[in-house]
Amino acid sequence: MRITVLAGGIGGARFLRGLRHLLESRDDQSDITVVGNTGDDIWVHGLRVCPDLDTVMYTLGGGISEDRGWGREDETFAVKDELASYGVEPTWFGLGDKDIATHLIRTQSLSAGYSLTEVTEALCRHWQPRVRLLPMSDDRTETHVIVDSPDGAVAPDGTPLRVALHFQEWWIRHHALLPAHGFVVVGIDSAAPAPGVLEAIAEADVVLLPPSNPVVSIGTILQVPGIAEALRTTTAPVVGVSPIVGGAPVRGMADACLTAIGVDTSAAAVGAHYGARSSGGLIDAWLVDTADAEAVGEVEALGIRCRAVPAMMTDIEATADIAAACLDMASSLPLRP
Ligand code: FO1
Secondary structure (H helix, E strand, C coil): CEEEEEECCHHHHHHHHHHHHHHHHCCCCCEEEEEECCCCCEEECCEEECHHHHHHHHHHHCCECCCCCCCECCCCCHHHHHHHHCCCCCCCCCCCHHHHHHHHHHHHHHHCCCCHHHHHHHHHHHHCCCCEEEECECCCCEEEEEEECCCCCECCCCCECEEEEEHHHHHHHCCCCCCEEEEEEECHHHCCECCCHHHHHHCCCEEEECCCCCCCCHHHHHHCCCHHHHHHHCCCCEEEECCEECCEECCCCHHHHHHHCCCCCCHHHHHHHHCEHHHCCCECEEEEEHHHHHHHHHHHCCCCEEEEECCCCCCHHHHHHHHHHHHHHHHHCCCCC
16 A cells, blocks of 8 residues: 655654554555655754654654654754854754754755755665655745744834744744744745655555644645645545544644634544545544544534544554554545545
């Protein structure tokens, strides 16, 4: 089978590790193509950092810091500290010494004219994630968050001045505690899907939406012109896994993002947000945790097949079971013409 997964950072990467484990334990030769979010990307100290691509690459390549969920294991931050001693900003960004090697290679390759797709492919030749990792686009796109100015500045009419912060500053420096009025992905309107992305969705036997952030990870991927449409029209079943369990995000700050776009922080609300493909939405089936079993009826009423299973990725076996439930649901769905 050809499995295509739209993935963000930590949640998506951990899901992929379980999916890969499931296929290998079944000796299943299916191949996995990952469409990775690049809206989190940022220029830091002259280096191009691609957090979600690197999180997938390191997690599946065996180099991830398990306790942080991002960056390299056994990492040091000597360069970061030295930069801070110079008083060079941003001091809030955790740039690891080993991680810098990846960013140096990427930055040099990009400035030599290679595309992000080519650079990602080259880095993956080193990391061997055993999935094909594609950026959602080779064009520069950066998620910004509209907040009231952190320094309390006011506009001439006396209302709080609204500013756009880079997502990483909002996420890392402010821990997503500044209420977000909205998200703007700079450059998205003129971004093209990276080579192979639309085909990976159109020609898939199943498309999966792992429990990544539905707003700033999967939501960003879906904003690349052409990608949401590819999801609506693929003959492959589209199955998603709720990132919200018992009314709270399992990890990260998806609740702050959902509130900003007026979506309730619940498994059913996120499923409804993606919408049923039978009525113009993006998914055919939605996996919720057993803690949200009461949501199954509500989601099914939307035209989305729904099942409640243990959906906490507590370890690789539990994650493999979630992936198995996704594939099982996909196989039980009526084939699309
Ligand atoms: N997340 C943090 O909470 N603090 C950091 O200092 C930090 C640094 C960092 C460096 C490289 C990288 O690839 C990821 C990093 N992240 C950090 C995680 C990152 O902000 C998020 O993983 C994604 O952007 C959201 O999924």
